[in-house]
Amino acid sequence: MSTVKRDTYTPDSLLSVAVRVFNERGYDGTSMEHLSKAAGISKSSIYHHVRGKEELLRRGISRALDGLFAVLDESGAREGRAVERLEHVTRRTVEVLMAELPYVTLLLRVRGNTDTELWAMARRREFDQRVAELVKQAAAEGDLRADVDARLATRLLFGMINSIAEWYRPDRTSGNGTASGGNTSAEVAEAVVRTAFAGLRTH
Amino acid sequence: MSTVKRDTYTPDSLLSVAVRVFNERGYDGTSMEHLSKAAGISKSSIYHHVRGKEELLRRGISRALDGLFAVLDESGAREGRAVERLEHVTRRTVEVLMAELPYVTLLLRVRGNTDTELWAMARRREFDQRVAELVKQAAAEGDLRADVDARLATRLLFGMINSIAEWYRPDRTSGNGTASGGNTSAEVAEAVVRTAFAGLRTH
Numbered sequence: 001m002s003t004v005k006r007d008t009y010t011p012d013s014l015l016s017v018a019v020r021v022f023n024e025r026g027y028d029g030t031s032m033e034h035l036s037k038a039a040g041i042s043k044s045s046i047y048h049h050v051r052g053k054e055e056l057l058r059r060g061i062s063r064a065l066d067g068l069f070a071v072l073d074e075s076g077a078r079e080g081r082a083v084e085r086l087e088h089v090t091r092r093t094v095e096v097l098m099a100e101l102p103y104v105t106l107l108l109r110v111r112g113n114t115d116t117e118l119w120a121m122a123r124r125r126e127f128d129q130r131v132a133e134l135v136k137q138a139a140a141e142g143d144l145r146a147d148v149d150a151r152l153a154t155r156l157l158f159g160m161i162n163s164i165a166e167w168y169r170p171d172r173t174s175g176n177g178t179a180s181g182g183n184t185s186a187e188v189a190e191a192v193v194r195t196a197f198a199g200l201r202t203h
Numbered sequence: 204m205s206t207v208k209r210d211t212y213t214p215d216s217l218l219s220v221a222v223r224v225f226n227e228r229g230y231d232g233t234s235m236e237h238l239s240k241a242a243g244i245s246k247s248s249i250y251h252h253v254r255g256k257e258e259l260l261r262r263g264i265s266r267a268l269d270g271l272f273a274v275l276d277e278s279g280a281r282e283g284r285a286v287e288r289l290e291h292v293t294r295r296t297v298e299v300l301m302a303e304l305p306y307v308t309l310l311l312r313v314r315g316n317t318d319t320e321l322w323a324m325a326r327r328r329e330f331d332q333r334v335a336e337l338v339k340q341a342a343a344e345g346d347l348r349a350d351v352d353a354r355l356a357t358r359l360l361f362g363m364i365n366s367i368a369e370w371y372r373p374d375r376t377s378g379n380g381t382a383s384g385g386n387t388s389a390e391v392a393e394a395v396v397r398t399a400f401a402g403l404r405t406h
Contacts, residue, residue, distance in 0.1 A: 083404060144403050148394045152386060155370055156363050156398050163362025183355060191351045195359050199402025200347050201286060 007045040014039060014049050015063070018056040019102045027057055028112065054116050061110065061120045064103035067096040068127055083143035086134040087193050093131075094161055094189035098168055105165045128158060157196050164188060210248040217242060217252050218266070221259040222305045230260055231315065257319050264313065264323045267306035270299040271330055286346035289337040290396050296334075297364055297392035301371055308368045331361060360399050367391060 009017075021030050021038045032053060036043045050056055071077060076088035097104045110120045132154040138144045144153065168188070183191075194200075212220075224233050224241045235256060239246045253259055274280060279291035300307045313323045335357040341347045347356065371391070386394075397403075 143405055145397065145401070145405055148397055148403060149386065149390075152391065152394045153398065153403055155366070156395060157403075159366025159369075160359050160363045163358070163366060166362075167358055183352065187352075188355065191355045192359060194348065194351055195356065195402070196398060197402050197404040198348070199398070199400050200351060200356055200360075201400040202346055202348055 005040045007041045007048070009039065009041065009045075009049065011049060011059075014046070015056060015059050016102070018053070019060040019106050022057065022060065023102055023105050023109070027053075027106075027110070027117075054114060057106070057114075058116045058119075060103050060106045061116070061123075064100055064107040065120070065123050065127070067100045067103070068093060071096060072127075072130055081143060082134050082137035082141055083197075086131070086138050087197055089131060089134065090157065090161065090196060091189040091193050094164060094192050095185050097161065097164055098170075098185035098188065101165065101168065101170065108162055108165055128154065131157070160192055160196060164192075208243045210244045210251070212242065212244065212248075212252065214252060214262075217249070218259060218262050219305070221256070222263040222309050225260065225263065226305055226308050226312070230256075230309075230313075230320075257317060260309070260317075261319045261322075263306050263309045264319070264326075267303055267310040268323070268326050268330070270303045270306070271296060274299060275330075275333055284346060285337050285340035285344055286400075289334070289341050290400055292334060292337065293360065293364065293399060294392040294396050297367060297395050298388050300364065300367055301373075301388035301391065304368065304371065304373065311365055311368055331357065334360070363395055363399060367395075 017039045018030075018035055021034055025034060030053060032043050032046065035046055035053060035056070039046065050059075071089055071092040074088065074092065076092070077085050079085070107120060107124060110117045110124075132151065135144065135154045135157075136150045139146065139150050139153075144150075220242045221233075221238055224237055228237060233256060235246050235249060238249055238256060238259070242249065253262075274292055274295040277291070277295065279295070280288050282288070310323060310327060313320045313327075335354065338347065338357045338360075339353045342349065342353050342356075347353075
């Protein structure tokens with residue numbers, strides 16, 4: 001029997017519960033009943049906040065996308081040589097992924113055919129495209145090796161970045177940004193930048 | 204209405220159908236009914252080949268694991284400096300992933316709690332561990348940069364490699380190893396090795 005508590009949710013705290021459940025059960029596998037049980041409030045209380053689970057999906061994904069697209073507006077992403085901007089975007093994308101882990105995880109797992117999922121996939125492609133343009137520009141400026149195709153380089157870069165969502169778990173006991181495995185998000189971001197741009201091998 | 208055809212399956216061809224359905228629907232979401240419809244033969248015909256869907260899962264995953272572990276036995280993975288062996292394993296792991304794409308995809312998606320899934324996850328960790336040992340050894344020999352933690356480097360390397368399963372689709376029309384996007388598996392493997400070890404940036 002589920003314990004129904006008084007609805008003291010804010011839009012953000014309800015969203016946080018919903019996104020956790022979406023990531024655990026998959027969006028398709030999540031019903032309003034599951035959300036009601038996880039939040040400990042009735043379905044009608046949830047409907048007081050949102051029209052349904054698709055609105056929660058859209059809000060969760062928006063939070064991830066807002067964080068990611070904001071990186072592209074930072075001065076480090078707009079000024080200087082393309083390769084420097086690319087490194088800035090790489091570093092900050094890792095940091096946003098780690099800071100907004102559940103929301104970015106939700107975005108990365110979207111696969112479906114609802115309007116919201118199609119919109120999310122289109123926005124994600126748009127972000128990838130913006131980064132791919134930076135890769136191309138950096139290659140044209142002679143700062144990236146010519147023997148790795150720009151499109152392939154972009155895919156491998158995102159492959160490395162996005163894979164962090166599969167193993168990184170924030171350490172809830174420390175609260176100082178220390179990740180499982182003992183790496184802070186700044187350390188992980190720096191490791192990605194070093195690996196992708198300078199390479200692991202000593203020269 | 205499903206058309207039931209005469210059972211002309213071999214163990215390998217039935218496995219190929221089952222693995223495709225597992226990857227499309229998820230292993231948990233696949234019933235013997237789904238497999239029967241996809242194969243176009245009756246459930247009892249399937250039971251003539253295997254005891255059930257878990258046996259098909261085990262066989263599919265075994266095929267991926269056999270390919271991956273065989274890489275570790277190649278002379279290029281056993282002889283020479285650790286960094287050279289690591290580069291060999293990286294290159295060949297990418298090639299096996301691309302050659303055995305459905306089977307490796309199945310392995311990478313395993314998350315569950317059946318004996319077979321737990322065994323698969325343990326074997327996958329064992330493979331990762333073997334590569335992590337090579338990373339550590341190469342670092343100890345001074346061939347890998349000291350400012351990226353070996354465990355993190357291993358994770359980022361596999362992040363890059365495994366992400367290929369998300370976008371690579373063999374081009375069935377050419378049959379010459381050309382991938383979607385026009386890259387052969389040798390080209391993709393070389394790009395991964397260059398990116399991870401030498402870095403994208405010109406020096």
